[in-house]
Amino acid sequence: MGLGEILEEIRSVSRESWQLTDDALASSLIDVCSAIHGLEALRYRLISDMNERGAVPSGYTSVAAWLACSTSLNTREAVRIERRADALRSSPEVRAAYEADDICADHAAMIISFMERPPAAMPAEAAPAALKFLVDAAKDRDTRVLRGAIAKLKQVFETDDPPPAEDVDRNEFFASPTSNGRVVLKGDVDAETGEMLLSALSPLSKPRPDSDAEPDRRTPAQRRADALTEVLRRYHDAASGPDEGNERPHLHVHINAHDLVDKSGSEKPAADRGAYDEMFAATDVGWTPWTGPLSVDTVRRLACDCTLSPILLDENGTPIDLGRTTKVISRKLRRALVARDHGCAFPGCGRPPSWCDGHHVKHWADGGPTDLDNLVLLCRFHHRMIHHSGWDVIIGDDRHPWFIPPVQRDRFREPIPANNRGTPVRV
Secondary structure, X not given: OOHHHHHHHHHHHHHHHHXXXXXXXXXXXXXHHXXXXXXXXXXXXXXXXXXXXXXXXXXXXXXXXXXXXXXXXXXXXXXXXXXXXXXXXXXXXXXXXXXXXXXXXXXHHHHXXXXXXXXXXXXXXXXXXXXXXXXXXXXXXOHHHHHHHHHHHHHHXXXXXXXXXXXXXXXXXXXXEOOOOOEEEEEEOOXXXXXXXXXXHXXXXXXXXXXXXXXXXXXXXXXXXXXXXXXXXXXXXXXXXXXXXXXXXXXOOEOOHHHHOOOOOOOOOHHHOOHHHXXXXXXXXXXXXXXXXXXXXXXXXXXXXXXXXXXXXXXXXXXXXXXXXXXXXXXXXXXXXXXXHOOOOOOOOOOOHHHEXXXXXXXXXXXXXXXXHHEEEEEHHHHHHHHHOOOEEEEOOOXXXXXXXXXXXXXXXXXXXXXXXXXXXXX
């Protein structure tokens, strides 16, 4: 039976599945799973053959790029498939077991990853026996069995000797954007790199009480994630990294000015919208070069204290003018803000100024001025909270910030003075 006939039979079963008996339904599902495995194995082999021949279609940098443009695969999935195809090509024994339906693709990838980076003390002559041991373990179909086999090999060949200098060549770090806009991090680094990372995270990930003097509610993993964010912020703020595209490293966010403005008032009339406005009228998102969309609330928080590069676009979204890049909060104004607030102004916080952003009480995109009577210094945690919770902040008659709790906390919403400026009126 040819490939086209197999696909047509699968489509036929899909169309008529409601007519099948219970036994026939179960049997058809097994047949489909077997066909899918065979088609996936064939896809890996075809990709492998294309790369081996250098038969990348003209105009594309890789088979993955061509697949992403020619099929329903997204770029990330196409790259993953191409990498797995190349890995299978590098290990004929594993590919044979996979194509024979003895092991699954995930198990094949685990075996290949281990064999590419075996324990430092495992001799080369032990590799064939180790490979057979892992392939046999993978046939069990239970991933825990294969993981146990890998752990056993690592234990057998572990050594008390210090790691060799070339241990750094085994360093890996993966940063994979997901479909929901988050990024999954995974890495394996040498002891020196790990020590530098842990030393940087340690002072920034200590538990801290919240504004109610209650224990830190964050888990250790959440504290380390917040610490990593702070390390990256400080690195970007220092602009000490190498240039990329003639720019210092920093976070770049793109958003339509119309989306950034508070839409509690009137919308732009439909008759006044150009084609570009119409296309993005309902998106209400910002955009980052690496991870994609950001919510407007998140962009408004980031824009409180940023470097602004206005770009004017025509009705089709084509840039027609690049305005002068300006700092929303100048150094002189930030010094005055630090002199008044001394650190995070949120009650009970007091994190140092270097950890803080300048928050616009009335956002500058809504016409709020960038001056001392419209700014308050907030750490990144409380800055995010002000933008995404029921808390509000105002500048009182004393020209100092006062914080208004959400109604769930205080139904009267009586203002609380800034940090180190007295006792709350009502909590």
